[in-house]
Amino acid sequence: MFCGEKKLLETERRVKANDREFNEKFQYAFRHKSDNQVNNRLSEVLINGRLQSEKWMNVKAGDIIKLENNQFVAADLLLLSSSEPHGLCYIETAELDGETNLKVRHALPVTSELGADISSLAKFDGIVACEPPNNKLDKFTGDLSWKDNKYPLNNEKIILRGCVLRNTSWCFGMVIFAGPDTKLMQNSGKTTFKRTSIDRLMNTLVLWIFGFLVCMGVILAIGNSIWKHQVGDYFRAFLFQDEVGKNPIFSGFLTFWSYIIILNTVVPISLYVSVEVIRLGHSHFINWDRKMYYAKKETLAEARTTTLNEELGQIEYIFSDKTGTLTQNIMTFNKCSINGRTYGEVYDDLGRKTEINEKTKPVDFSFNPQADSKFQFYDHSLIESIKLGDPKVYEFFRLLALCHTVMPEENNEGKLIYQVQSPDEGALVTAARNFGFIFKSRTPETITVEEMGKIVTYQLLAFLDFNNIRKRMSVIVRNPEGQIKLYCKGADTILFEKLHSSNEELMTVTSDHLSEFGGEGLRTLAIAYRNLNEEYFKEWFKLLEEANRVFDKRDERVAAAYEEIERDMMLLGATAIEDKLQDGVIETITNLSLANIKIWVLTGDKQETAMNIGYSCNMLTDDMNEVFILSGHTAAEVWEELKKAKEILFGRSTGFTNGYAFCEKLQELKLGSTIEETVTGDYALIINGHSLGYALEANLQNEFLEIACICKTVICCRVTPLQKAQVVELVKKHRKAVTLAIGDGANDISMIKSAHIGVGISGQEGMQAVLASDYSFAQFRYLQRLLLVHGRWSYFRMCKFLCYFFYKNFAFTLVHFWFGFFCGFSAQTVYDQWFITLFNIVYTSLPVLAMGIFDQDVNEQNSMDYPNLYGPGQLNLLFNKRKFFICIAHGVYTSFALFFIPYGAFYNVAGEDGKHIADYQSFAVTIATSLVIVVSVQIALDTSYWTVINHVFIWGSIAVYFSILFTMHSDGIFDIFPNQFPFVGNARHSLSQKNIWLVILLTTVVSVMPVITFRFLKVVLYPTLSDQVRQLQKAQDKARPLRGHKRQPRRTSSRRSGYAFAHQEGYGELITSGKNMRVKNLHPTSGLGKTMYNSTSWIENLCKKTTDTVNSFSLDRTVKL
């Protein structure tokens, strides 16, 4: 309570650096045990003027902490200083928003001067005043007061928890928000206690059973009153001397409670325990599954919650993150088109296109000592073209080596490595490097490239930066020969308009190739160059400088200048980068879709990137009738777009376009009819984060949901973590569907928590998603197995278990009810007390547990091969109220047979030796034995997968029953406890009578025969898919044919642009200003210099020289700027 009040009061946060007393009010306690793994991570904190390792949980607001490269950020920090010049630092935000490119943060100049000087950092006592804790990841407002000055702060100076520091060896930051106040935690939503729908149903049913129990009690109590009145009073002479219980109504009241106690076995208390045991077993099977073990990272699949297993068999919606979940976060240069020829396809000996697999031989780059060994390319023709010296190919790779924002660096082993801010560029530059165009170093004014072993230094004349409107970037360079060239790469749609008219033919060929690449979901960039003459360039440069000088509409004028020079370009070709999907993603998605599970992709990434992944996963195809894209910026726009989409959907499918029919449709939908079936064709919906914000508002959410649910594929891009959760909640609430969320990053926590089932991708650095998840494994493809095999089995087993359990308890208990009518409603039990005690625990618990844990209707292979088998779980067919009543009816019928057959047989009968056998004890033993045999036969019928364990348990239970029976009816035990075991000799006597065995046999057959008949007819007349597959499986087992079930995912070419480029504006400026280049790197004995030093070529010395001179110049310029 106190904590909450404090939160409410906080309207502005004031944090003072290095002053824990001042910041005391922000202290908090960690409550969640599950966070331990994260809370115990270490971070270096400046305490009392020294750096100390502290657990994350002990990091408090106002502390100054040191971060090192590739470390996770522990709290929301104000960046103070870093190892990079100008207080820059790079962070990867994939955990937060799913974007793969690096982001730059820079410290205030005043604080960046603090550097790594511990003593001055310890003295730093600035006060940050800022907004209270909130969940907005992209906004921060506040200011820093230090030394009587106020400095405004914005998001550029803040590093959020969940980011990873990259390309920066260290940085210092001041904690502003810690622990639960961090924006990440504010976004992660509340932890709710998850329960499965079966759990809820079970609770309802148990309540019903209670009601039923009370009803039975009332009926028997009334019966008792009547009996007392009519018969009992006269009979009482034999019973009572006293007058207690004379009043029939009082007697009825007592009887009611007696019967409540006797019949309480109908409310299965052991049910809850057994259910948990079964779930635990299923969880262990998940943990033990070798097919969900990822050897590369030694990661097991893990069921972190043991109470949700059967819900895995009922999933209707999957919400998946993209980055790190569907994709590996690795970009590879996969294909390219150079001068009208594609490279990258692999053909077999017969000239057919083949899939690249492990056997395909990659191109050998050993000729190139500086090649990146991780880079693999399979088309040998490209290397041949290079060896032949095709000038276009040379130009192509030269462009790739020149036109980018990559920074070269050298690692400890002296190897050249690239610091990339976007993985696409990394892939392109690495490809160029392997094909012999090695980007070696850059200064603000030059770019040095080793071209087929020859060092060439280009003068960088201009850098036309990338942004999301231009969708392209260019460099203008002068080569050593003095030629000026413009190299441009960008979106094909934009670039093709800027080409010289002579390119028409090449353009058509290339655009065909681009379509092909796009259809495969590859991220494409078109590539072009332009030769410029000296005068034209000088003129243009003047124009640019002019544009740069003015303040009014500067950006537009610069853009116009860029536009001016980026024209009449000559097309070189196109690149295709694969945003590498995790293994088996396509098959998994195809299979899950076949299982009628809808997959929605929710990502923080850009629309293009998300769509590309959509295509590469076959979630989007060109066969789709329509792909709706919602990207409105206002509620009205979104509404308009939704309306349009709706018209297309319903207009086409029904032919009704008038408003009336439309309204009717809507109403139908609200009534829950399955309108989806009336809409034919495949549709997809892509929605942007800002539009989603409006679509999730109360007035639009129904429409949005309606359309989204009709669409086969839904992709939400640029969504915040909280929106992810909102989408999940929306579907959960309005569709009553079981949802599953899967993700790897911290941004997925909220949706993982709010979905019925949360799955975390484990084995990666960040643990956040896994910690919040219910299940975790290393690869997305395991989801298929988790749902289609484990989930389906769990659901199947649980349902069978419940059906049987209710049946068994009713069959067992209701016998007392029938007996009540023949014993004066006196609450006399039919069975021996010991039998009642042991029945549920010893005689019948294990076989049903074995079934609940081991049963399989179809084997795992067929579960995967026939995804339709998953359907019954989604429709809740195997256990619902109807099934429950059938089970109950079955139980009642069995109890009826169990009681009345012995009743008829015992009525007025004598034993074969003439002695009477119709005594109570023989009656009890006969019914009990029949019951044990009937329920054992029933479980034997229900068990469809008889392992050794099932055999042992079923036969064992019967054996144990008889041995306990004979023990308890033995002389020895009677001699010791004559009052506790009054059944002495009973088993021996009763079970030696043929008569009794005939009764038992009759009871068994009468109880079981209708069940077999019913089941047989059901299988013959209305076979379920499961039945059919079982039959097929039987045939398979006999024949054992080789299975060739692997589906080939079909891909078609598309007519859309596959352009996608993860890049951020501003890097061009960083490069041309030299801000991001380290002074020490330029020293000949370190960094770049070393690579050059090792070479013997004369040109390198020259290069070094120019580097030095140019760099000093550039530094001057920077200062000037």
Added chain:
Amino acid sequence: MKSRKSRGLPSKMPDNTAFKQQQLPAWRPHLTPRTVLSGFFTTGAFFLGMGILLILSAKSIKEIEITYTDICSNCSKLRENASNFYKECNCSIHFIIPEKMPGNVYMYYKLHNFYQNYHQYIMSRNNRQLLGEDITNVENCAPFQRTSNGIPIVPCGAIANSMFNDTILLSYYPNSSTRINVPLLSSDITWWTDKHVKFQNPKSSNLSSAFAGTAKPPYWRKPIYQLDQENPENNGFLNSDFIVWMRAAALPTFKKLYRRIHRIQQFADGLPAGNYSFDIAYNFPVTVFKGEKGIVLSTVTWSGGKNFFLGIAYTVTGAMTWLAAFSMMAVHLKLKKKQESLQH
């Protein structure tokens, strides 16, 4: 995996055991038409056969049942009044056995509407006392634990108190003037375990002294040690009638074995047809609780006494099984034909 191994750690990879991988070899039974139909036809045939056999053998049983509540109505009336407790009342019933009752013939008394299965009644006994170890132990015997003077009742409890105490004699009239008492045996009418394990007399040379300091149940005419003074083997707790009574019946209508016909002289082959009479010392009141009592003479067969229920139930079940089998076969064949025609 390699790295773990190289570090000398065991791999985290789960064991490849059939159990953990859910690959245990298993039998997958399936309801195939062949198994189900053949099973049903066999079961049906067996049940039908058994049913007919049971009916036939039940029919072969000779049984005579005489309800004497009304016949001895004056005695019944007398017993309705508790004050006539010590008054004797005898009743004689003449009847004819039309056919010879061959073999072992058993004589039962039958009570109707007597709730021996009533909870408070059935619980009201103490097995430890009946074992003769601790005869003053009257635990659980409410409401017949002690007399008003506090003397423990032996045998205590409602069951013992309400013991059936009519004596029945059977006489045979080979001709109108001769009357022969049919020899009746009271031995071997109890379960062996009851007589030898469950019921034991206190260890003492003299039974009456063993039971000293105890009271007889209020409804009894004589104490436990006088139940059969002629045969000490049949006295006290070991009295067969007592033991039989103490084995409470399951249902409110029941019959209990009273005597066996001793197969000697002209009764060596059973009871010959002819005139008979029961001489009953009418002690047990039944009309107070609207009950009835009767005597049954019956032979037995391999399946016990006369009861048509099992036979009929077996026949009906057998018939139903066949019916089900035929209808299943019809459905199966029809569908098979349909499938074949579809394939063509």
